[in-house]
Amino acid sequence: MNRRSIFASLLASTAALAQQVKNASRFNQPTGYSDTPIIPFQRWKVHDIDRPNPPVVTPAAVAGGAPSDAIVLFDGKSLSHWTFAGKKDKPAMNWKLSNGYMEVNPGAGDARTKESFGDMQLHLEWSSPTEISGDSQWRANSGVLLMGKYEIQVLDSYNNPTYADGQAGAVYGQYPPLVNAVRKPGEWNVYDIIWEAPKFNGKDLVKPAFVSVILNGIVVQHRKEVIGRMSHRVVGTYEAHEAELPLGLQDHDVPVRYRNIWARRLTL
Numbered sequence: 001m002n003r004r005s006i007f008a009s010l011l012a013s014t015a016a017l018a019q020q021v022k023n024a025s026r027f028n029q030p031t032g033y034s035d036t037p038i039i040p041f042q043r044w045k046v047h048d049i050d051r052p053n054p055p056v057v058t059p060a061a062v063a064g065g066a067p068s069d070a071i072v073l074f075d076g077k078s079l080s081h082w083t084f085a086g087k088k089d090k091p092a093m094n095w096k097l098s099n100g101y102m103e104v105n106p107g108a109g110d111a112r113t114k115e116s117f118g119d120m121q122l123h124l125e126w127s128s129p130t131e132i133s134g135d136s137q138w139r140a141n142s143g144v145l146l147m148g149k150y151e152i153q154v155l156d157s158y159n160n161p162t163y164a165d166g167q168a169g170a171v172y173g174q175y176p177p178l179v180n181a182v183r184k185p186g187e188w189n190v191y192d193i194i195w196e197a198p199k200f201n202g203k204d205l206v207k208p209a210f211v212s213v214i215l216n217g218i219v220v221q222h223r224k225e226v227i228g229r230m231s232h233r234v235v236g237t238y239e240a241h242e243a244e245l246p247l248g249l250q251d252h253d254v255p256v257r258y259r260n261i262w263a264r265r266l267t268l
Helices: 003-026
Strands: 071-074 082-084 096-098 101-103 111-117 120-127 142-146 150-154 188-196 199-201 204-207 210-215 218-225 245-249 257-265
Touching: 071 111, 120 142, 142 188, 150 210
Parallel strands: none
Antiparallel strands: 071 257, 082 111, 096 101, 101 257, 111 245, 120 188, 120 257, 142 150, 142 245, 188 210, 199 204, 210 218
C-alpha cells in the first residue's frame, strides 16, 4: 500500500470514529438539569429534571377525529349524550338522527349535553341545507352554546348579507369573525373552539370568559374576552353560575346538521 492509500485509509478511519462519537453523543443526552435558573413566574428551573412530563395523548388516525382523551359527544350513531327539553307549548322530542349526523328538529328545543364542562377544547362540524330558505338571520341559523349561555354563531353566511356580529364564527352580539370563512350551503364546516370559562366568587365575576375559534382551519376569533351571556339587541351581561355546565346546540326553528362532536377538558 502506498503512502497515499495509507493516508486515505487513516482519514476514513478518523471520520468513522468521529461519526461514532457524534452518534453516541446524540443518544446519551441528559434528561434535564438541576443547576439552571428559575423560569420567571414559575416554580420550575429551565429544563428542570424534576418537572413532570405531559401525559401522552394519541392523536386520531384521521384529521378531525377524536384524540384518545376526548369525550365523544356525537359519533353519528346515537343521541345518548344529549337531552331535548322542547319549546314552550310544544312536546319534547329528539332531533333527527340520519346518515351520521344530527339535525335540528324545529320545536324540539336546544340540544344539551348530559355532561357538563368548564374550560374545554371543542370540535364539531356543521352544515346548512343545500336548499336555501330565508335570508339574513333566518338562513340556517343555529349556535354553539358554550355552557348553555355564551354563543358562537352558526349561520349560512355564504353570500348572505346580515349584521357583522351575527355571522358564522361570531361571538354573537359581541365580535364579528375576523373573516368570513364559511363554505357553500350543503358543505360541511368545521369549528375548533378553545373556551376559558368565567370564574366567580359568589356573585362576583373575578375573571371573564375568553374564547378562540377556528373555522375551516382559519382563525376567526383570537382569545376574545367575552362580554357576557348571549343576548339579542342588548348588551349581554354576566350572572354567576356553576363552574361546569352543559354544552348546547341551538334550535332556531331551521334545520342545521351537526356531526363529529367531541370535547376535551382543559386545565388552564
